[in-house]
Amino acid sequence: MLIDMSNQLADAAAAAAPSVVQVQGRRRAASGVVYAKGVVVTTVQALGREDGLRVRAGEGDAIEAELAGWDPATGLALLNAPALAAPPMAVASQPARVGHLALAIARSWSNGLTASAGIVSIIGGPLRTGRRRSIDQVIRTTAPMHEGFAGGAFVDTTGALIGVTTASTIRGLGVVIPSAIAWKAAKDLLEHGRMKRGYIGIAGQDRPLERGLARRLRLEQATGVEVVRVEKDGPAAAAGLAEGDVVVGFDSHPVRTVDDLHRALNHWPLAGPLEIRLVRAGEVQVMSVAPREAQ
Numbered sequence: 001m002l003i004d005m006s007n008q009l010a011d012a013a014a015a016a017a018p019s020v021v022q023v024q025g026r027r028r029a030a031s032g033v034v035y036a037k038g039v040v041v042t043t044v045q046a047l048g049r050e051d052g053l054r055v056r057a058g059e060g061d062a063i064e065a066e067l068a069g070w071d072p073a074t075g076l077a078l079l080n081a082p083a084l085a086a087p088p089m090a091v092a093s094q095p096a097r098v099g100h101l102a103l104a105i106a107r108s109w110s111n112g113l114t115a116s117a118g119i120v121s122i123i124g125g126p127l128r129t130g131r132r133r134s135i136d137q138v139i140r141t142t143a144p145m146h147e148g149f150a151g152g153a154f155v156d157t158t159g160a161l162i163g164v165t166t167a168s169t170i171r172g173l174g175v176v177i178p179s180a181i182a183w184k185a186a187k188d189l190l191e192h193g194r195m196k197r198g199y200i201g202i203a204g205q206d207r208p209l210e211r212g213l214a215r216r217l218r219l220e221q222a223t224g225v226e227v228v229r230v231e232k233d234g235p236a237a238a239a240g241l242a243e244g245d246v247v248v249g250f251d252s253h254p255v256r257t258v259d260d261l262h263r264a265l266n267h268w269p270l271a272g273p274l275e276i277r278l279v280r281a282g283e284v285q286v287m288s289v290a291p292r293e294a295q
Helices: 004-017 181-193 210-215 235-239 258-265
Strands: 020-024 030-036 039-044 055-056 063-071 076-080 101-109 114-122 127-130 132-134 136-143 153-155 159-171 173-178 201-207 222-229 245-252 272-281 283-288
Touching: 004 020, 004 114, 004 153, 020 039, 020 101, 020 181, 020 245, 030 159, 030 181, 039 181, 063 181, 076 181, 101 159, 114 173, 132 173, 132 258, 136 159, 173 181, 181 201, 201 245, 201 258, 210 245, 222 235, 222 258, 235 283, 245 258
Parallel strands: none
Antiparallel strands: 020 030, 020 055, 030 039, 039 076, 055 063, 063 076, 101 114, 101 153, 114 136, 127 132, 136 173, 153 159, 159 173, 201 222, 222 245, 245 272, 272 283
């Protein structure tokens, strides 16, 4: 049984290997995953600079690459390397589950294949990565990863992609960006050079709701987002939002925190106008807001 499992893991690493490349952008090489012909997804952490970039598949010489764009929220970057012949990575048909066995696959400084085994420990989010920036969901794993794993592949036992490794850790567990989020970022970066997000023109902060008020209004949540600034000529101003309003719902989804609102706006394009529910003067009001694309 152990021999069979060992062989299966080795086969998974071998299946993923052709689509995992070395990224040369820092003093120490890191890794990348082939998204499409001549296109590589990696992390900003793997680059260190914007020029003089090169990628190298398992066989052959290093190939010149250029930065096509990067996403500040996820920290993912996209490289164009037209001469790269490595095949695109196959994406897992089923989402990862807590307890699944998985492999982190990367390229070493010598371009040799390197692997690390572990389990999917936690799937959760959002993970805040900066002011008004977050990743909807992240995977955390017990698979040990060093710096060279930045931008590598996290694969299931068939060698199909579960996510892109970051070489960052949270409480000792490696952080992986799920393939669905990584591939959406790659698609937007390839088409637009940036991630497309919605914008309604408010600044807000998390605010607890008074128990009696929430009970009277039949709100099944304890918090909302208080509007502390409304930008002039923005969609929210046009809809009639004002400072002091507490947003509790957007596009039929509850809004409990600022992260909830950011997450709802992350999936551009948004079919608008959309309903925004808020508490004003002790009553729930529903307004119609037409988000714009964030610039």
